Amino acid sequence: MAKELWINLPVKDVGKAKAFWSKLGFSFDEKHGGDEMACLVVGEKNFNVLLFAEDTFKGFTKNKIPVGGQTTEVLFSIEVESREEVDETAKKVWEAGGKIFSEPEEIQGWMYGCGFADLDGHRWNLMQMDFSKMPQA
């Protein structure tokens, strides 16, 4: 069975994408890095998101990349520890040139989150979740 999950995302400019994520406080695994790829490390479990230059990415998929954030195929949710962290990271996103598409707000009474698009239009959530308040099915 699968032992690890990795994500591959296309970016227009690997250097700019690295600068953006660094400003948000994320780090990169330089072992897997290069001119055409950077390995963003997210979360306590060191989840790897590989950012590939668009032409390299297309070599893997034999498919086109959606144009500039007009449509979306995937959403990544990053779970953080506190509401303050959602607010602080949202501010950093804005300062680093990302776009907030959902301002921080309480959701369904047990989550607090916001949504942002990175430099390439990929969509991300920042979420703080209180599972003790989650409605039971």
Next chain:
Amino acid sequence: MAMNVYVNLPVKDLEKSKDFFSKLGFEFNQKFTDEKCGCMIVGGDNYVMLLAEEFFKTFTKKEISDATKTTEVIVALEVENRGKVDELFNKAIEAGATKNIEPMEEKFMYQQNFQDLDGHVWEVFYMDESAMNRNQ
């Protein structure tokens, strides 16, 4: 700082998608699975959330891409050896996936790609880390 990451993918028919991934051997966390969302467990403790398209859109406020025509993401599954790459790939094809590209063989990697029922591209790969480290 960030604790966990969840990958959310839109699907046209949640039941069919759950059935598809079950045939590949994946299990779902029932606590977070309902008629709008399937919480698939991948690699021990990561989650891929399969979301019914309408539900997905409430989070992204965007139209959904037609994944058969454009690809924004490759979800990659690392497995333990070459044989398991082929095994998982073959199960996917049997369950209705589409072959995306020919198997790729690189210095320390072997991989197969497929498109799932909605066209999302999945890569199954084996990486020989010891060989990679020896060559650094």
